[in-house]
Amino acid sequence: MSALYRQLYEKLRADIEQHRIAVGDRLPPEAELVETHQVSSITIKRALDLLRADGFIVRRPRLGTFVISDVQTAGLAEHAGGGARPLIGCVITNFDDTFGTKIIGGAIDEAQDRATLVINRSLGDQSAEDRLIRALVDSGAKAIILEPSSSEFVPPVVLELITRSFPLVIIDRLLDGVPVSTIASDNVAGAREATEHLIDLGHRRIGLITSAGPVSTLDERRRGFLLANATASVDHDERNEFRGVESTRPFSDTPIEDDIEALTEFVAARRDLTGFVVSEFNIALLLREACRRLDLEIPRHRSVVCFDHPDLFFDRAAFRFTHIRQDQDALGRRSVEQALAQIDDPGAIGKHTLPTTLVPGDSTRKLRTRKG
Incomplete structure (x- = not known):
């Protein structure tokens, strides 16, 4: 049987991956974990260290330990040349087969062999949006791709990242007067x-x-x-x-x-x-x-x-x-391309507008005009 800390690590990891503990949740204090799992504080610390090393959680001073991803984001594949792939965090409002799924697909395809992509959704909650971005940056993300829930309210963390020249790409939105890269349809x-x-x-x-x-x-x-x-x-x-x-x-x-x-x-x-x-x-x-x-x-x-x-x-x-x-696939691909370009050169801000296409269907017909 594996060591106790390894068993606890596997249990907590499963809880995170299966969303019994959600991304953005704060884990209970270590003393509470000791009482709940009936193990020593050393066992708790070692299990949490493993979760942190794999990119599932982050320790934030004075605030506690937070879940930042439901997938492993550290210790993953590397470039053939031996260098670690940059971590790119992506926070979108929501997605379905109508809009969003293909954006994610395009981003994943473009990131393949070039970057590690971690995707979260805010569901339009501005506080969650801010929290998720901070968690991704704390976990080591080198760039952020964001579909903001609002064009009128800019999350404080976005302004902070801009002042730091942190690579940031906004998709499907325009933020007036904000010097940031955008990828959007026309x-x-x-x-x-x-x-x-x-x-x-x-x-x-x-x-x-x-x-x-x-x-x-x-x-x-x-x-x-x-x-x-x-x-x-x-x-x-x-x-x-x-x-x-x-x-x-x-x-x-x-x-x-x-x-x-x-x-x-x-x-x-x-x-x-x-x-x-x-x-x-x-x-x-x-x-x-x-x-x-x-x-x-x-x-x-x-x-x-x-x-x-x-x-x-x-x-x-x-x-x-x-x-x-x-062109949702292009929206996803171009967002990753732009993020990688700004990782290489933080000043390489780009504004990209992609064309759209009219697709005839069953819901329109020529209007009949009355005679005489």
Whole structure:
């Protein structure tokens, strides 16, 4: 049988890897661990030393011991030349098959054989965001890739890292007036193309539907929407905008039904709208249900263009929204490339805007005009 400290190490490691102890949690004081596990303080110290050496925990003076990763981040593979691969920490708001999963995939592929990538998510909690970044830096991260939960509030740790010229890359967001690298899609052009697609199909009364999130992405998409209307000399009324969807936001406790009811009321009150530009796929699903409750079919009665769409390779008969596709793989790859460039040269700050693509689907059709 292995030594007691090794057994305790394996147990605590399993608890972390299986999320019984979550990333960001503070471990109990050593005295409490001694009482809980009925072992000596020396055994506790040796087990914690192993966890710390493997990158699972970090000791923060006067605060305690915190879990910083649910995967091993130290003692991993090295370059063929013998040097250790740099550790890059990545903190994203959330991810799913609609948006985020492919960003992570691209980042992992780009980091392969070049860096060790540790990924955490904040779920839109700004305090968790700050805590996770600090924990990654404390664990030895040489660069941070961050998808901020807000473009209006900059986490204090981000400002601290910038003043230290610490390699930092912001993805899918723009932080005005902050000297930091960014990797983002051209959301203005994407929203403009989505709106122009509806205009080309004959729609002149077009609504905009977004979430209530405080992020630059939504502001950019609204700007593109307004620009397309103005360029085509299409009158726009702000009452044609619904920007209050809550249930799709990370960490939201708003019931989906509340948003569907609100959208149903909005569509019913704006019967003159024949098309909609929607900021994300999940909101398009809510809109489709709201229209169904009003006996309005998409695209027979209303046309919809949204951003992003999950791949549906398994079902060719599935309904597909006409959508704006972001190059998520490139977003992930470029973020790692930029982080590595700044590890080599902290002053190599770069601003990268990636093009989007309109993908026709089943949710738009040419508007029929009444004769005579």
